[in-house]
Amino acid sequence: MVETKVWKIEAVEDSREAINEAAALLKQQQTVAFPTETVYGLGADATKEEAVDKIFQAKGRPSDNPLIVHVGNAGQIEKYVAEIPEIADKLLKAFTPGPLTLILKSNGTIANNVTAGLSTLGIRIPDHPVARMLLETCKLPVAAPSANKSGRPSPTSASHVYEDLNGRIAGLIDGGITGVGVESTVVDCTSEMPMILRPGGITKEQLEEVLGPVMVDPALAKEGEKPKSPGMKYTHYAPEAPLWLVEGDSAHLQAQIENCKSAGYKTGVIVSRETATEIEAENVKICGSHANLKEVAVHLYDTLRAFKKSDVDIILCETFSETGVGEAIMNRLNKAAVKKINQL
Numbered sequence: 635m636v637e638t639k640v641w642k643i644e645a646v647e648d649s650r651e652a653i654n655e656a657a658a659l660l661k662q663q664q665t666v667a668f669p670t671e672t673v674y675g676l677g678a679d680a681t682k683e684e685a686v687d688k689i690f691q692a693k694g695r696p697s698d699n700p701l702i703v704h705v706g707n708a709g710q711i712e713k714y715v716a717e718i719p720e721i722a723d724k725l726l727k728a729f730t731p732g733p734l735t736l737i738l739k740s741n742g743t744i745a746n747n748v749t750a751g752l753s754t755l756g757i758r759i760p761d762h763p764v765a766r767m768l769l770e771t772c773k774l775p776v777a778a779p780s781a782n783k784s785g786r787p788s789p790t791s792a793s794h795v796y797e798d799l800n801g802r803i804a805g806l807i808d809g810g811i812t813g814v815g816v817e818s819t820v821v822d823c824t825s826e827m828p829m830i831l832r833p834g835g836i837t838k839e840q841l842e843e844v845l846g847p848v849m850v851d852p853a854l855a856k857e858g859e860k861p862k863s864p865g866m867k868y869t870h871y872a873p874e875a876p877l878w879l880v881e882g883d884s885a886h887l888q889a890q891i892e893n894c895k896s897a898g899y900k901t902g903v904i905v906s907r908e909t910a911t912e913i914e915a916e917n918v919k920i921c922g923s924h925a926n927l928k929e930v931a932v933h934l935y936d937t938l939r940a941f942k943k944s945d946v947d948i949i950l951c952e953t954f955s956e957t958g959v960g961e962a963i964m965n966r967l968n969k970a971a972v973k974k975i976n977q978l
């Protein structure tokens with residue numbers, strides 16, 4: 635156990651002292667959780683293996699799953715990669731700072747356990763004032779996975795981080811609720827044809843506007859195939875009770891609610907505002923609207939975390955359109971679910 639120091643940031647202008655203390659801990663090879671525009675990250679000095687080890691220990695993360703390196707500006711990226719191909723250059727100009735991670739060839743400067751022994755490196759420039767101030771102050775490349783216990787939904791508030799990691803990390807900067815709600819889009823820029831390895835905050839449509847056609851790792855659509863991004867093969871985002879994903883209309887969802895009830899299960903339901911008006915159930919949580927999938931992204935992980943195993947035996951969740959950020963939402967829900975029920 636370590637004592638986790640928590641700094642609450644009310645206004646970025648007044649956060650200098652807190653950021654200085656947090657940066658000092660990073661320089662002392664300690665771990666610090668901080669807000670980004672996507673989810674909270676758990677940071678450590680990406681050039682020091684011992685520091686990075688503490689991230690894996692705190693999260694219980696498998697060591698073959700590489701971490702994303704966070705830097706404050708595009709100029710920093712050059713220091714850690716072998717080259718910046720044209721695709722990457724275009725993406726940097728169009729989308730950074732922002733919810734995008736580039737996979738580039740590493741030049742070997744970053745600690746080996748960050749890349750899990752791969753010859754490539756995931757790197758991004760977060761678009762959050764606290765994250766940027768921290769990166770500028772510590773002047774380090776910061777390795778940071780999402781700041782949750784491995785397998786749990788990613789944290790979109792400091793209380794989520796606290797719940798999972800209090801006593802296991804040196805510091806936590808509470809900068810309020812994150813904006814995007816789902817993680818960055820991971821794009822492999824190491825071959826001619828750019829490929830999405832993980833859908834996220836920047837949509838395929840947005841990438842294609844800048845790059846032309848973009849591929850999606852075929853393993854994301856097919857079960858049993860090995861994904862190119864090591865992290866995509868693990869069970870992930872799991873709430874405390876088993877999640878069943880229910881496809882189809884509200885009548886079909888209602889039938890599943892009744893089935894669960896007659897089987898004696900205490901059932902939680904996650905739905906859109908629209909569907910909520912069409913069903914009858916006891917434990918309903920609304921995660922947003924079909925008309926605004928960005929809102930669903932913002933609330934997704936918080937809603938998954940809101941159901942406690944003491945309250946429900948099963949969680950039923952409706953599906954969302956796989957357009958725009960819906961692709962990332964459905965990617966996460968499919969991973970979080972233990973069972974899918976289609977409408978025949």
Ligand code: TXA
Nearest residue numbers: 672674675700754755756779780817818863864865866
């Ligand atoms: O929005 C985000 O990206 C957040 C915030 C904190 O920045 N971070 C995040 O990190 O989601 P994490 O560790 O939870 O997910 C990183 C993903 C994993 O799926 C990992 O396998 C993949 O990025 N990744 C990292 N380096 C890679 C590489 N060299 N090649 C392929 N995939 C890589």
Ligand code: MG
Nearest residue numbers: 779780781788
């Ligand atoms: Mg994660």
